[in-house]
Amino acid sequence: GENVEQHPSTLSVQEGDSAVIKCTYSDSASNYFPWYKQELGKRPQLIIDIRSNVGEKKDQRIAVTLNKTAKHFSLHITETQPEDSAVYFCAASRNSWGKLQFGAGTQVVVTP
Amino acid sequence: DTAVSQTPKYLVTQMGNDKSIKCEQNLGHDTMYWYKQDSKKFLKIMFSYNNKELIINETVPNRFSPKSPDKAHLNLHINSLELGDSAVYFCASSQGTGGNNEQFFGPGTRLTVL
Numbered sequence: 001g002e003n004v005e006q007h008p009s010t011l012s013v014q015e016g017d018s019a020v021i022k023c024t025y026s027d028s029a030s031n032y033f034p035w036y037k038q039e040l041g042k043r044p045q046l047i048i049d050i051r052s053n054v055g056e057k058k059d060q061r062i063a064v065t066l067n068k069t070a071k072h073f074s075l076h077i078t079e080t081q082p083e084d085s086a087v088y089f090c091a092a093s094r095n096s097w098g099k100l101q102f103g104a105g106t107q108v109v110v111t112p
Numbered sequence: 113d114t115a116v117s118q119t120p121k122y123l124v125t126q127m128g129n130d131k132s133i134k135c136e137q138n139l140g141h142d143t144m145y146w147y148k149q150d151s152k153k154f155l156k157i158m159f160s161y162n163n164k165e166l167i168i169n170e171t172v173p174n175r176f177s178p179k180s181p182d183k184a185h186l187n188l189h190i191n192s193l194e195l196g197d198s199a200v201y202f203c204a205s206s207q208g209t210g211g212n213n214e215q216f217f218g219p220g221t222r223l224t225v226l
Contacts (some may be wrong), residue, residue, distance in 0.1 A: 032212035043202065043217040051212070087153055098211035099168050102155040105222065 002027040004092050006103030012097060013110055019077040021106045023090035026071070030092040033073045034100070039086045047088075048075070081111045114206045115139050118203050118219040124224045125193055132189045133221045135203030143167075144186040145215065145224050146178060147148040155202070161186055190223075 003026040009019045025033075034049035050057045050064045052071065055063050061080075066073040077084055088104040116137045125131055137144060145168075148156040150155040160168035161180040186203060203218040 034214065038153075043219055045217070046214045049214070089155060093211040095211055097167065097209050098159050099160065099170075100211065100215065105153045105155075107153075 002030060002092055002094065002098075002101040004090060004101050004103040006090050006106055008106060009104065010107045011109070013063040013108070014079050015080060015082060015110055015112050019080055019084070019108055019110075021075045021088055021090065021091075022072060023074070023109075024070075024104050025092040025101075027092070027094055028068075028071065029094040030071075030104055031095070032093045033064070034091050035062075035064060035075050036089045036091065036102075037086045038089065040104075044089060049100075077108075079096055080108075082110050084108060085110045116203060116205055116216050118201075118218040120221060122222050122224075123129050124226065126226055127193055129193050130191045131189055131193060131223070132191070133190075133201055133203075133223075135186045135218055137184055137203075137205040137216070137218075138149055139205055139207075139216060141205040141207050142183060143206050143209055143214070143225060144180065145206075146186065146188050147202040147204060147217075149202060149220070151199070155205045159188075161184075167209070169216070171196060193223075193225045212225050 006023045031052035036044040036048045038044040063076045087105045091100045093100045143162045159178040164180045164205045177189045180186045200220045204215040206213045206215045
């Protein structure tokens, strides 16, 4: 089955700096790659997703890149703000009937 | 107008007891899920139902039994609770069969087994 590895497990950044989280996946048939943000004590919420027919997607301060050949995808957060502090999860699935396999999560701490 | 709701929010119980968690979604979605999030924050799928039919059944002890009375509801019953069952349980829903659509999570149920 699919295996998703996520790095780093924790990330501390100064407010205004950029944060990058990287994930690799094992199943070359995976074609959907969402990113979820979970604030402390809250539910996970989708912040951005990318499908395998696209190499990059951007939404304001967040962007995701996908390298299908290398089987890795990354989340980039620019101009970080304290409210970006949360746990971020990457995930992958291979088809509409497949389960979403989550990475282990990255705790991002943005210090003012 | 909560999209995905769960009850109860907190559940504290003794080992060996039986408990249920309820989930309801008003988004008109076809697929619902149960996830377990352990103390290390790892999110692991347990079950998925599409239009009341079980489509994903991960390696979960058979003490856990999901039930979907209709496509808007998915309940989780746990028998003979063990210490290791302590976790946050999230219900979620999505459009279609769900594997490549946004999943909307409920607020979670924090289960503590003493």
